[in-house]
Amino acid sequence: xxxxxxxxxVSRIARLARIDIGEDRLEPMAGELNGILSWxxxxxxxxxxxxxxxxxxxxxxxxxxxxxVTDGNIPQDVVANAPETMSGFYVVPKVVE
Amino acid sequence: MSSCLDLSAVxxxxxxxxxxxxxxxxxxxxxxxxxxxxxxxAYTEVTAEKALAMAKASDDxxxxxxxxxxxxxxxxxxxxxxTKGVETTACSxxxxxxxxxxxxxxxQNLWDDxxxxxxxxxxxxxxxxxxxxxxxxxxVASPWKVAGDDKxxxxxxxxxxxxxxxxxxxxxxxxGTDTGGSIRQPAAFCGVVGIKPTYGRCSRRxxxxxxxxxxxxxxxxxxxxxxxxxxxxxxxxxxxxxxxxSEPMPDLLKGLEDGVKGLKIGIPAEYTMDGMDSAIVxxxxxxxxxxxxxxxxxxxxxxxxxxxxxxxxxxxxxxxxSSNLARYDGVRYGARMEGNSLDEMYAATRAAGFGDEVTRRxxxxxxxxxxxxxxAYYLKAQKTRRLIQQDFTSAFSGVDLLLTPATPSAAxxxxxxxxxxxxxxxxxxxxxxxxxxxxxxxxxPSGLAANGLPLxxxxxxxxxREDVLVRAGRAVEKAAxxxxxxxxxxxxxx
Numbered sequence: 001x002x003x004x005x006x007x008x009x010v011s012r013i014a015r016l017a018r019i020d021i022g023e024d025r026l027e028p029m030a031g032e033l034n035g036i037l038s039w040x041x042x043x044x045x046x047x048x049x050x051x052x053x054x055x056x057x058x059x060x061x062x063x064x065x066x067x068x069v070t071d072g073n074i075p076q077d078v079v080a081n082a083p084e085t086m087s088g089f090y091v092v093p094k095v096v097e
Numbered sequence: 098m099s100s101c102l103d104l105s106a107v108x109x110x111x112x113x114x115x116x117x118x119x120x121x122x123x124x125x126x127x128x129x130x131x132x133x134x135x136x137x138x139a140y141t142e143v144t145a146e147k148a149l150a151m152a153k154a155s156d157d158x159x160x161x162x163x164x165x166x167x168x169x170x171x172x173x174x175x176x177x178x179x180t181k182g183v184e185t186t187a188c189s190x191x192x193x194x195x196x197x198x199x200x201x202x203x204x205q206n207l208w209d210d211x212x213x214x215x216x217x218x219x220x221x222x223x224x225x226x227x228x229x230x231x232x233x234x235x236x237v238a239s240p241w242k243v244a245g246d247d248k249x250x251x252x253x254x255x256x257x258x259x260x261x262x263x264x265x266x267x268x269x270x271x272x273g274t275d276t277g278g279s280i281r282q283p284a285a286f287c288g289v290v291g292i293k294p295t296y297g298r299c300s301r302r303x304x305x306x307x308x309x310x311x312x313x314x315x316x317x318x319x320x321x322x323x324x325x326x327x328x329x330x331x332x333x334x335x336x337x338x339x340x341x342x343s344e345p346m347p348d349l350l351k352g353l354e355d356g357v358k359g360l361k362i363g364i365p366a367e368y369t370m371d372g373m374d375s376a377i378v379x380x381x382x383x384x385x386x387x388x389x390x391x392x393x394x395x396x397x398x399x400x401x402x403x404x405x406x407x408x409x410x411x412x413x414x415x416x417x418x419s420s421n422l423a424r425y426d427g428v429r430y431g432a433r434m435e436g437n438s439l440d441e442m443y444a445a446t447r448a449a450g451f452g453d454e455v456t457r458r459x460x461x462x463x464x465x466x467x468x469x470x471x472x473a474y475y476l477k478a479q480k481t482r483r484l485i486q487q488d489f490t491s492a493f494s495g496v497d498l499l500l501t502p503a504t505p506s507a508a509x510x511x512x513x514x515x516x517x518x519x520x521x522x523x524x525x526x527x528x529x530x531x532x533x534x535x536x537x538x539x540x541x542p543s544g545l546a547a548n549g550l551p552l553x554x555x556x557x558x559x560x561x562r563e564d565v566l567v568r569a570g571r572a573v574e575k576a577a578x579x580x581x582x583x584x585x586x587x588x589x590x591x
Binding site for chain 2: 092
């Protein structure tokens with residue numbers, strides 16, 4: 001690891017995460033993230049050769065179910081909390097010119 | 098003068114059954130207590146009308162001899178649980194105004210058993226914090242005070258409102274969620290009981306997601322017996338959560354008083370750290386002696402990867418959070434900020450809606466999952482997580498339970514630790530390993546620090562052995578005879 005985050009990296013990951021980080025916050029944020037990442041780097045000490053990554057603690061296979069409709073016909077509920085709707089649809093800023 | 102607020106849930110159940118008190122009276126007493134302790138900021142919303150309607154329904158059922166397991170018991174709900182028609186924001190501005198059109202499975206289970214909803218409880222924003230200071234609804238003050246000190250102390254987090262409210266007796270029981278210690282640490286700070294069950298015991302359906310491979314709901318209560326009763330109701334197999342388990346929950350109340358005779362308890366050598374409160378070290382030794390006096394045998398065990406649990410957690414949890422929180426886009430719920438394009442709208446909405454700690458964690462998560470860094474961070478953490486789980490598996494091949502401190506210190510004053518994220522993260526050093534391994538664990542109030550603030554011991558059991566967990570928790574509770582009551586308690590004992 002031993003990688004360090006700079007201003008441009010913060011700007012890049014903020015764009016990936018779709019969060020505006022003001023120009024004045026980029027440098028302090030880089031410092032905060034480096035503080036956390038350098039502390040995390042102690043994981044380099046751990047020998048993980050031939051260790052399977054663990055993504056689920058239960059060990060259960062995900063259950064399968066019949067591919068059938070079990071819910072629905074509630075468009076008004078689905079859009080009930082949306083900031084802007086029209087005739088049961090979400091409204092977003094224009095995407096295609 | 099004794100008050101109905103002094104009763105545990107099990108005692109209240111008996112008083113209700115014997116018609117010594119009505120559910121309406123009990124609920125009104127808690128609503129009054131919530132109003133008297135408003136300054137603690139434990140509640141984000143008190144749903145008085147709903148509470149009284151539910152209490153009335155409980156009174157009707159009790160009159161007809163149809164009382165259910167939690168009939169008429171007033172419960173507070175962490176604001177992470179979706180409650181139909183009642184604002185649910187995970188204490189984040191990005192969910193302002195969100196009123197779910199459905200109920201979480203866990204809260205539905207509680208209502209189906211007759212519990213009464215008092216309202217929603219404050220927590221860290223998206224459950225990311227250890228002091229309840231990241232909440233967009235403001236910090237919660239613990240009802241505990243230090244003699245001769247005016248400062249307000251943190252109740253812990255993220256279930257800070259839940260623990261503070263149970264300790265202040267403004268709710269009889271409360272739901273919590275625990276991703277890395279968010280039930281056990283605040284329970285320890287507030288002198289109450291908290292259980293994080295085995296991963297998969299409680300359905301995550303309708304709980305605002307933080308880190309899905311770690312999130313578990315659990316009870317925060319005044320006694321171990323109450324916590325066993327409440328967990329029994331919360332847990333269920335739910336097809337609505339693909340990681341919900343179908344293993345039947347043992348009857349937790351049945352063997353509760355059976356004691357620990359013959360049990361083998363492991364004392365993990367690694368559960369210690371520099372600067373640990375000496376009162377905690379002696380409490381841990383005392384806890385060992387209590388269990389031995391009750392007939393258990395205690396042995397030293399080793400969980401060699403313990404020190405790597407916290408850094409592992411701070412890769413896994415933010416990674417999952419960055420993915421889970423991608424859904425807050427200003428389209429489907431919450432407030433929206435305007436932008437010239439869809440992307441600008443997203444970025445402006447998320448910048449305005451997320452607080453500092455949540456933003457930090459989303460960025461860390463995005464970074465460790467991004468091209469070129471995935472193997473070095475995320476994959477490495479998943480492999481270390483396997484080693485941490487194996488530590489528990491091998492420890493439990495020789496012992497029935499583990500006994501550890503719940504936290505490395507007692508509560509700290511509000512505002513003291515928020516400046517440095519890593520210092521704040523260290524609060525969870527003893528609770529995170531069990532979360533990563535998915536095993537059940539509980540915090541039991543066991544003693545007081547030199548300044549009079551509560552301290553907790555943690556018990557950890559193998560997966561699906563909540564029965565052994567609560568039995569040992571009850572033994573520790575009896576031996577500790579913890580009777581201190583917070584100074585800010587809402588009436589009752591003085």
